[in-house]
Amino acid sequence: AQSVAQPEDQVNVAEGNPLTVKCTYSVSGNPYLFWYVQYPNRGLQFLLKYITGDNLVKGSYGFEAEFNKSQTSFHLKKPSALVSDSALYFCAVRDYGGATNKLIFGTGTLLAVQP
Amino acid sequence: DGGITQSPKYLFRKEGQNVTLSCEQNLNHDAMYWYRQDPGQGLRLIYYSQIVNDFQKGDIAEGYSVSREKKESFPLTVTSAQKNPTAFYLCASTGRVGSPLHFGNGTRLTVT
Numbered sequence: 001a002q003s004v005a006q007p008e009d010q011v012n013v014a015e016g017n018p019l020t021v022k023c024t025y026s027v028s029g030n031p032y033l034f035w036y037v038q039y040p041n042r043g044l045q046f047l048l049k050y051i052t053g054d055n056l057v058k059g060s061y062g063f064e065a066e067f068n069k070s071q072t073s074f075h076l077k078k079p080s081a082l083v084s085d086s087a088l089y090f091c092a093v094r095d096y097g098g099a100t101n102k103l104i105f106g107t108g109t110l111l112a113v114q115p
Numbered sequence: 116d117g118g119i120t121q122s123p124k125y126l127f128r129k130e131g132q133n134v135t136l137s138c139e140q141n142l143n144h145d146a147m148y149w150y151r152q153d154p155g156q157g158l159r160l161i162y163y164s165q166i167v168n169d170f171q172k173g174d175i176a177e178g179y180s181v182s183r184e185k186k187e188s189f190p191l192t193v194t195s196a197q198k199n200p201t202a203f204y205l206c207a208s209t210g211r212v213g214s215p216l217h218f219g220n221g222t223r224l225t226v227t
Contacts, residue, residue, distance in 0.1 A: 009155070032213055036218075041223070043119075043207075043218030044216075045218070049215055051213050090157065090158070100146065101146055101212055105150075108157055
């Protein structure tokens with residue numbers, strides 16, 4: 001069965017420092033991986049995705065993610081954090097049960113950027 | 116602007132009452148989804164529909180029902196059979212396989 005794990009409930013980082021939000025996955029085939037961000041009482045916003053190609057994927061708001069097949073990881077990164085990056089981040093993997101875009105989500109990581 | 120509209124933003128109901136959450140999209144997407152979000156549990160799939168007049172149960176469909184009579188609309192009914200209905204409900208849609216999901220801004224349902 002497909003699954004995705006976000007091992008950290010919360011990540012704290014100082015403004016201007018690099019940030020990493022971790023994600024590992026388990027799939028039976030080639031993974032389709034996604035990162036979303038959620039601000040309080042709002043829906044999820046798409047940040048970036050990996051389907052195939054370069055292992056380093058660039059997305060919105062200066063975020064990027066590195067796909068590592070051997071470690072089954074897809075960590076979200078940003079070189080310099082902003083206070084406005086503080087939000088809840090979700091990693092997701094496409095569920096291969098049928099020709100759909102059903103996604104399986106991790107439990108989320110709360111990113112707190114201190115000024 | 117294209118997008119997904121969920122209404123109402125906040126909904127309060129008494130236990131034992133059915134309630135319907137609205138989801139409308141103007142993105143011309145075939146597929147639509149309902150997720151439930153609870154603190155610390157991520158998002159869990161309730162129902163999804165890939166085409167008009169067809170829908171499938173997700174992982175936590177018990178106590179919920181849906182309809183898909185129009186491409187643009189995918190309403191979710193939370194029935195009195197749902198044991199713990201208080202949650203944040205998110206509707207999403209998508210186009211072709213591999214495309215990201217587009218989410219509405221959610222409905223927060225409180226049942227007392």
